[in-house]
Amino acid sequence: MLDAPSYHAIGAMVVTIAMFVAFARGRMSTEIVSLLTIAVIAVGLYFFPLPHTQPTDGLALAFSGFGHYALITICALMIMGRGLVVTGALEPFARVLERVFKFNQTIGLLVSLAMAFVLSMAVNDTPVLVLLIPIFVSLSARGGMAASKTLIPLNAAVLIGGMATTIGTSTNVLVVSIARDLGMPHMSVFHFTPIVLTAALVALPYLWLVMPRLLRDNRGEEVHAERRFVARLRLGEDSALTGQELGTVLPRLPSDIEFHDNPAGPLQVQQRLTISGTHSALEDAMRTLKGEVAPSWVIDRIRRKSSETGEDIAVVEMTVTADSRLIERTLPSSGIADLFGVAVLGIHRPKTLLGERDHYSEGGDLRIAEGDVLLVMGLSENLESFARGDSLLVLEGKRELPRRSKAVLAAAIMVGSVGLASVGLLPIAISALAGAIMMFVTGCVKFDRVGRALSAKVIVLVAASIAIGRLIGDTGAALWLGQALALGLQFLSPAAVLAAIMLFVTLLTNFASNATAATVGTPIAFNIAQQLGLPAEPLILAVLFGCNLCYATPIAYQTNMLIMGEGSYEFKDYIRTGVPLVLLMTATLSVLLVITYNM
Template sequence: MLEAPSFHAIAAMVVTIAMFIGFARSRPSTEIVSLMTIAVIAVFLYFFPLPDTRPTDGLSLAFSGFGHYALITICALMIMGRGLVVTGALEPAAHLLERLFKWNVQIGLLVSLVAAMALSMAVNDTPVLVLLLPIFVSLAARGAMPASKTLIPLNAAVLIGGMATTIGTSTNILVVSIASDLGMPEMSVFHYTPIVLVAAAIALPYLWLVMPRLLKDNTQEDTRPRRHFQARLRVSEDGPLTGELLSDILPRLPDTVTVHDPPIGRLQPQQRLLISGPQEAVEEAMRTLRGEAAPDWVLSKIKRKASAQNEDVIVVELAVTADSRLIGRTLPSSGVADLYGVAVLGVHRPERWTGVTDEFNDYSAGDMRFAEGDVLMVTGLRADLEEFARGDSLLMLEGMRELPRRSKAVLSAVIMGGAVFTASIGLFPIAISALAGAILMFLTGCVKFDRVGRALSAKVIVLVAASIAVGSIVEASGAAAWLGMALSLGLSSLPPALVLGAIMLFVTVLTNFASNATAATVGTPIAFSIATELGLPPEPLVLAVLFGCNLCYATPIAYQTNMLIMGEGSYEFSDYIRTGVPLVLLMVTTLSVLLVLTYRL
């Protein structure tokens, strides 16, 4: 007969349920619920310590998440992802996928999901998501599907692919190792892959067509006015524009860029292209066409100075005020480049130009005179730009942004690739690879110390710490073991098919609220014991545990990749429940049926 759970086990289950309810309601915020959970565990264990422990041991357990390797790993992965973004290392891949999404959004998403599944079969799922995450964030910024509609499906595809081989996740290795220690024959890498591939094919339409519709567009609205800047690009002697037809170039430009007075015939060196569009679109056109929007000598000077001082080149918007020295002057006569070492890339005039006007032609020739209210798009170092604003009575507007440090793009890609490769072949644990990669990102200047805060998410940090604390108390209090014993007693009278489904569902619930390691450690011996008692082959029941450990879609605390996407997608706890629970039910049903058919139970 099953004994009643201990006082601490009951308390652990109550805390877990209360935390889940708090997250599901989204009130108060995720951060507050996480911190309150940690506080309750710390206070409870201080006054009611676990057997054979001191009151202060409870404090260590409650706050252990902040120093846990999983949290450190996640932070290190975020920093490496930031390094790829700020150096522009992912732009080629982003451009390729962007063209695919522009051609057909649905086909682009389908190809991405299938590629994610295939990659995670051979490479640990965490590095795969780390590589894909900044690409899809960049795609969202370029106008493809919003990140909030793609990251959860992408994460689910990575987790399903990781389930397909014994090396796909560390959890798979753990389950197979425990089963081998219990006397089962060791499974090969692709031992159960056909079962997962069939289940993945059944789940793919849900990930592709249904899941994005269940997610909101969490894109932050840009409240700044959409200013359209006019810029003139000079065709350089050795640039990619020379000898090209404009009709061949236009498809490579952002949709919001307009080319005015398009030239006839092939482009010639020193020829000018007049373009207009929002700041980001004009910058993208400059990068794509590699045209010069300012004199080459001043742009080279800015780059040399930035490299010498180890500073970022930034782009700002500066408004011409009534007291400005620039009023009535042209750009060449203003001497801006000589005086301040900055370059004016484009001009926005409140009366927006919609076509080729005399004023636009004056700008292209350098004869346009600045007027009060004009907004200049200027690039340079921060100190020089501030001096320019002070010296010429300009108002610095919102819209400052750093230019990618493209000279370090290859370096950041090599660092990330090295971290992923060493972790995927098992040379180093993912925690060590990620930490080493983050350190190298700092030492090489790919990521700067004063920019680290932009890479990290406070919500994710406290959520990870709270989930680790809850998983620790669920295991230490005996709650997980008691639930396993209750399950084994309740399954004795059920047919084999229902036994499989019940074991998988139990492990799935455990993995979504505790951890994969806890679910694997508790679930594998229980499955082996139930198989012995009921006279069933142990392998399908152990596989039910393995599959259940990977069905961690329903909560952000279930797995570290779930938490990695939380900040980038601006997700709430309810988003995981709404999209993850149907996927869990679909996968449990599909995998249970496939196990029954495969092993003829």
């Protein structure tokens, strides 16, 4: 016979359900709901303390999440992931991916899914997806597979990959840390990787061949394409074009690079060619042809000053207003580099007007007109001075150039930190903290940019989730729920028990928060194992896997929200593609856990 729960246990369950409902309704931000939850726990336990405790003990419980080593580890991993992004360490993978897509779209999608899966095993899901989204949007704009057909499968591959290691997602770190608090043995980085790899092989055909067919081509609803900029490319001394015909190197360039002149004969050193393309395409062209689209002396000066001051180089778009002195001037005659120390990389103008000869000087340079958009590179102070001095309107979309000189270093720090944890030489908390410190010391991540690496939403959500987890444990709510669930699960097979736990946690994670579902589900699964006499580890892993099966709603995980706008998705798109994947993964993982643990 199941006894009634204590008043404290009832209160803990009410607070937990209220938090779930608040997250699901979405009327308040995640940060507000998390902070309110912490406040309710602190105030409630102060006036109604737990038996044999002092009122101040409730305050310690409510705010314990902010000092928990799981949160510290998550923050350190975010910092290291930021280091990979700002140094461009992942860009070589992006360029390889684009070449494969040009060869064959179907094979390109398969390679993309595999690459996303592998990367997210070591790097937090969000930076991996942030890097890959622009590639797929760009491929769609160039006539490739629609972004709306690729982004949801790609997101699913990233989430499955993140499930494969204890550091793949912040949720995994949270579940493992709570399990250790409950007395479970330590789990290494790759402790359950074989199980997830096997399940991924089952899920991959669905992601690759079925999911894209369930999604519409939303290209007609997507936002306008990136701006294209006209630039004069000057060939350098070691340019691959020198001594060759233009046609021989065209296959090596981005497909959206267009040449506006057709020089006769082999190309010469310092020869200037008029080209146009997106900012990323211009960067690829400069890298491939070893040329510059702005005077090399000003670019060298910008880089040298950036190195001396430690300030990042930024690229911004500026619109020429009617009051600007630049109107009717060309870039060589404008004196921009001398006056302001910035480099104009290109000029955006409607393509229909680019061919008109009266818009060009005798030297072939485009004359600046009102409404043109300039792509300008420089340091922040110089960019602001240029905008004020020449009556330019700075547009949104400023981005900092990757510090590529530190890309190898950032990658080495990440590999070293993961390697030390994976072989058991250091706990993941220590290796992640050491890696984050190294990112700071070496300049891969700067102290004044930590705010961009850390997510306030994640921090307060994890802190609130840890507090909720402790609350339901200390009040006896987890024990009571475990007893209640055990009564219903005692007649089921071990595989059915695992599937039921996994589906229960999956339901929570898709309508609330995976971090919260983890902190609620982990102690419940531990108590169910004790009640049914089953090994605790597979039930804990069922919770961990269930928390990562967040494919069925856009609110289930932050990467789901990242792709929603880019793919013009609706809520039903996630349900249509995500529910079958949840069922497939639940059945596969449950069977694999039974086989692995001889249940």
